[in-house]
Amino acid sequence: MEGASTGVARQLVALGREVVDGLRGHDLALISAGVTYYAAIALVPGVLVAISLIGLLLGEARAHELGSSLAEALPGGLGAPAVVDTAFQAATTMSPLVVAGAAVPATFYGEGLRRAFVRLAGQREDLVGWRGRLSVLPLLAAAPVLLLPVLLVTPVLARLFADSGLSAALGVVVAFTVDWLVLTATLTFVYRVVGPGRPAWAATLCAAGATGSFVAGFVQGFVLFLSFTLDLGLPFGGFRPVGAAVAVGFWLFLLHLIVLVGYGLALRLGEHDGGSVSLRRLVPSIRHRKRVRAAGTQSCRRNSEEARCARARTRPTGPGTSSTGQAGASRPRPSRSSVRSRPAAVGPGLSARITRSTRSRTRRGR
16 A cells, blocks of 8 residues: 555656646746736626526525525625625626626636636637637536535535534535535536647546645635735725725636646646546556556566576587587487487497407307
8 A cells, every 4th residue: 555655646746747847938927817817807797697597596585595694604804795795686686688798798707718728738729719708608607506506505604604613614624525516517617618628528527626626725715814804905005995806816816826737737637548547647546556566576587587598598518518508409309210210329338349249259260
C-alpha cells in the first residue's frame, strides 16, 4: 500500500508539472481578469433569470420561502441577507419579456470563458464571442435545476448554523458537499461544451471534480468573509457599494484563476487516449501494480539467464570445444545407422597390443 501511495504521489507531481508547463507563457492573471469583467456583466442578470425560472417552476410563494431560508443561512456582517431578499423580490416580479432581456447580458459569461479557453488551448477560431454565448444557453436554461439543491438545503443549514460547535461544523460539511456536487456538474459542462478543446468525458469529469472541490472551498471562505464586520468603503472615500463591488470582483478573480487551471488540467488529462491512460495513472489499482511487478520479476529472471549464457559463451575454449564454448555444438548429431556402420575408434594401448600379438604369431609360423 505504501508503494502504491508513493506511485500515486509521484504521478500527481508529474501531472502537476505537465499542467504548469502547459500554462507557462500565458498571463493567467490577465486572462482571469478578463473573465471577471465578463462575469461582472453577466452575474446579476444570470442570477435573476435563474431565480425567475425557479419561481415559474415552484411558484412565487415557494421561491420567496427558499430565498428567506438562504438569507437566514448567510451571515449578516456585510449585509448579504438583505441583498438576497432584494434579488428574490426583484426576480419573482419580472415579466417574461424582462427575463428574456436579462438573458442576453447573462450570455456574456460564456463569451468570456470561451475567449479564455481558446487562449489556453492555443487555438484560433472565428466568431469566438457568438460561439461562447450560444454554448452557455443550455447552462443558463439548466440554472434552476443546479441552483435548486443549494436552496433546498438552506433550511437545514440555517438550523445547523444557529447552533455552535459540532452542529456548525456539520453545516459546513453539508454546504461544502452540496456546492461541490453542483459545481462539478457545472464545470463538466463548461469544460466540455463551452471550451474549444473538448477533452474526453472521463478527463473532463476528473478535472471538474478536482476544480469543483477548490471552488467550493473558496465559496465557503467567501461566506466566512461575509461574517466579518468591515467597512468596505473606507479605502474608497466612504462609498461602501464601491468597496463591496471591488471585494466581490476580487473573489471572482481568484475563483476564475482556479477554473482556468482546472481547464488546463482537463486538457492535459485528455491528451492520452481520451483520458483513460491518465486516469489509470492517477488511480492505479493494486491488481495492476501486482501484474506489473510480476512481469518485472519474470523479466529479471530472463535477463539473469541471458547473462549466464553470455558468461558461458565468453569462457576460454579447451580441447574439443568450439569457439562458442560448447563441445561439438556446431557438429551435426549422427544418426543411429551411421553410428553402427562407423568402425570403432582404436586407442593407442589397444593398437600396441594388436601389434605385439601379430608379431608373436608371425614368429610361431616361422
